[in-house]
Amino acid sequence: MTIQEAMRQRHTVRKYTDKPISGELVEKLNARIADNNQEHGLSLSLVTGNADGLGVLAKMLGSGIKNYIILAGPDRSDLDEKLGYCGADMILYAQTLGLNTWWVGGMFHAKGAQKNLDGAVRVNGVLAIGYGQTQGVPHRSKIAAEISSYNGSAPQWFLDGVDALLLAPTALNKQAFTVRGDKNRVSLTCGSGHFAGIDLGIGKYFFEAGAGKENFVWA
Numbered sequence: 562m563t564i565q566e567a568m569r570q571r572h573t574v575r576k577y578t579d580k581p582i583s584g585e586l587v588e589k590l591n592a593r594i595a596d597n598n599q600e601h602g603l604s605l606s607l608v609t610g611n612a613d614g615l616g617v618l619a620k621m622l623g624s625g626i627k628n629y630i631i632l633a634g635p636d637r638s639d640l641d642e643k644l645g646y647c648g649a650d651m652i653l654y655a656q657t658l659g660l661n662t663w664w665v666g667g668m669f670h671a672k673g674a675q676k677n678l679d680g681a682v683r684v685n686g687v688l689a690i691g692y693g694q695t696q697g698v699p700h701r702s703k704i705a706a707e708i709s710s711y712n713g714s715a716p717q718w719f720l721d722g723v724d725a726l727l728l729a730p731t732a733l734n735k736q737a738f739t740v741r742g743d744k745n746r747v748s749l750t751c752g753s754g755h756f757a758g759i760d761l762g763i764g765k766y767f768f769e770a771g772a773g774k775e776n777f778v779w780a
């Protein structure tokens with residue numbers, strides 16, 4: 562399964578079976594995490610065998626969660642956008658491995674997650690990961706015209722990028738994206754509020770994966 566196929570098949574899954582993630586897949590996830598951490602200066606980390614990074618509400622709403630990826634990194638102004646971007650890569654990569662995920666950006670337990678990390682880093686969410694009891698369902702979605710515009714006739718890569726963007730998970734499913742294209746330049750904004758930075762990073766990843774990075778530059 563490609564990342565592009567994974568974008569269509571991925572949906573939030575909150576309830577998991579007790580099937581453990583095999584050692585081989587744990588290794589693959591850890592290798593992908595290491596690449597993301599190195600490239601973006603982050604401290605993502607996979608925890609297996611407990612749900613300490615999940616808050617009480619998440620434990621009530623979900624079930625069977627035994628593994629999660631901590632979204633963390635050194636505190637700096639673009640941390641949330643980078644966590645969004647790399648978290649998007651991880652949920653889609655997990656999907657290509659046959660795993661399901663749940664982005665827990667509000668209902669996580671920072672202290673419980675923090676004890677798995679060294680040094681002074683900020684935790685801003687966790688990704689529950691495992692074998693879902695179901696594959697989830699597509700989210701209710703805005704349409705392309707509500708979030709996008711292009712100066713002139715939009716090329717196919719722009720339309721494909723917007724389609725992909727609409728598949729992205731966002732906090733409370735807000736999809737507060739505004740995407741504008743002009744020749745090969747694209748700007749993306751994502752409203753304001755607590756989750757704006759994370760949602761922006763997720764959106765950038767999905768747009769790039771749909772449009773093809775080689776076709777445009779971020780304005």
Ligand SMILES: Cc1cc2nc3c(=O)[nH]c(=O)nc-3n(C[C@H](O)[C@H](O)[C@H](O)COP(=O)(O)O)c2cc1C
Pocket residue numbers: 571572573622663664665666667668669697698699700728729730731732733734756759760763
């Ligand atoms: C940044 C972020 C934070 C989220 N936080 C929570 C959360 O705390 N609790 C929850 O139940 N879902 C949370 N979600 C899941 C969203 O509700 C879900 O992604 C959205 O409804 C779209 O559905 P989909 O993931 O199936 O596409 C979060 C998603 C994102 C991207």
